Amino acid sequence: MKVTKLLELVPFYRTNQSIESITISGVAMDSRTVSQGDVFVCIRGSETDGHAYVASAIDQGATVIIAEEDLDIDFPVIIVNDTTKVLAMVASTFYDYPTEKIYTIGVTGTNGKTTITYLLDEIFNLEKQTTATIGTIQMNIAGDLYPVKNTTPDSLSLQRSFRKMADRGVETAIMEVSSHALDQGRVYGCDFDIAIFTNLSQDHLDYHEDMDDYLRAKSLLFAQLGNGYNVERTKFAIINIDSPVAAKLIRSTAKPTLTYGVEKQADVMATNISLHEKGTSFTMLTPKGRIEIASPLMGMFSIYNMLAAAGTALASGVNLQTIKQSFAQTEGVRGRFEPVLAGQDFGVVVDYAHTPDSLENVLETMKDFCRGSIRVVVGCGGDRDRSKRSLMADVAMKYGDHIIFTSDNPRSESPKQILNDMTSHLNGGFDVELDRDKAIETAISSSNDGDMVLIAGKGHETYQEINGVRYDFDDREVARDILLKVKGRRS
């Protein structure tokens, strides 16, 4: 491709020499992945600055550089104001504007993103659509699964993935859009048709200055809605009206909004709610009529997730019966309120709650049904928001009868320090066990008929990250093994 064609979405740039005759065969944002003929785009990151790797990119075969500053080299350089935005633009041009051909749904909010992408995927699959999802667990393109590094990939990988989707005939793509991604422009260049907001509660204050900054990042998804190249499809924002920040998000988009909720009047509402041991049921009121919903998904938070998915599906033209059927037959998402069953007479649930709000939602749900004691095994991740640690501990103390604080993914931090951050303000009444395996064993082996154990924080994860090394660790497998061992001892 001619580099001038690659720049067709970039309105302003300067060059240090003529670039007319240059052609490129790929786009790279990391010097370590440059191939012969690539354009190398220098990105200023949080750890390092891509401008420092220009020489190495040239050595690897780059034919032209996109930078934010004059580089004083005898090599073609295109100078722009903001390489992050330009990377997204050129990636989208290089891969031939793939989101133009795909109905694209973005989900943002503190909790519920993964769950909603799965619910929507199931609905669209019932409609016999070819779909793709991108998020925390994996990327799924028409049934082919790919591992992911981030919940939301960088703009270059993202556009490459969209290209793959378009080539595989994907009609609808549903993706999680994290606040980091919005802040770092990873989804510039995506032409979203629908933007969904779940909720906002404390998380990521290691990255965002404060909750306002966190909200500002989230609101970019809605501000960006309709800025793309496809003007034929109607764009919608789907907003949880019960969230205290709903009005701000509604104001941040010029596009039509469909609201959902339980407490306030909304376009899609749940009434006659029944939360029970086997799931939920409710009457769903929608602009297309009312319908009775019954689902195995547990807890009030699941009703919000279903309303978000239902509103989106309706806005996308899906009928109510399909939505009802999908919610009835869903098996939920792995690691989200996932029961571990080994014939025991007490409950064991693995859940990805890693924020104060999600932990509270899950424990509230357990409290409603637990006939005995609630045991909570929980820790907090290292190199993440320190201020959520004591809040998560408070929630565990509020709902649990027996609390075992343990390690999550300590990453580069000292596990003891993390646990100290969680517990230093408490006056006892809990156990601390650094070894997550042992913590789970203690909780399970002390449980009896009617009790419930919550193993929180790691959900679907199959590793524990300590000092840069990922060791195999799966809460569900560990719990199952211990349950079988304990059963053997008791019989």
Ligand SMILES: CC(=O)N[C@H]1[C@@H](OP(=O)(O)OP(=O)(O)OC[C@H]2O[C@@H](n3ccc(=O)[nH]c3=O)[C@H](O)[C@@H]2O)O[C@H](CO)[C@@H](O)[C@@H]1O[C@H](C)C(=O)N[C@@H](C)C(=O)N[C@H](CCC(=O)O)C(=O)O
């Ligand atoms: C803090 C953060 O978000 N960092 C993200 C960021 O990396 P960075 O800014 O640190 O990049 P950097 O390492 O400074 O490098 C700058 C530039 O130099 C280039 N480089 C670097 C080295 C080299 O030898 N050559 C070279 O060219 C890099 O390719 C890059 O273009 O951009 C990268 C590409 O998009 C991300 O993978 C990376 O995510 C890191 C791994 C991360 O852990 N992020 C977490 C916090 C995150 O984003 N989480 C959210 C989900 C949160 C949630 O909802 O719960 C997510 O979306 O995953």
Ligand SMILES: Nc1ncnc2c1ncn2[C@@H]1O[C@H](COP(=O)(O)OP(=O)(O)OP(=O)(O)O)[C@@H](O)[C@H]1O
């Ligand atoms: N709507 C909701 N409101 C509050 N808590 C929720 C909601 N949905 C799910 N949760 C809780 O949050 C946890 C994570 O859910 P999910 O993975 O769907 O969220 P996410 O937004 O994708 O999280 P992440 O930011 O890690 O990607 C669940 O295990 C559950 O405990």
Ligand SMILES: N[C@H](CCC[C@H](N)C(=O)O)C(=O)O
């Ligand atoms: N997407 C979240 C996941 C947290 C999961 C928890 N197990 C942890 O490691 O903190 C994050 O990166 O902050």
Ligand SMILES: [Mg+2]
């Ligand atoms: Mg997620």
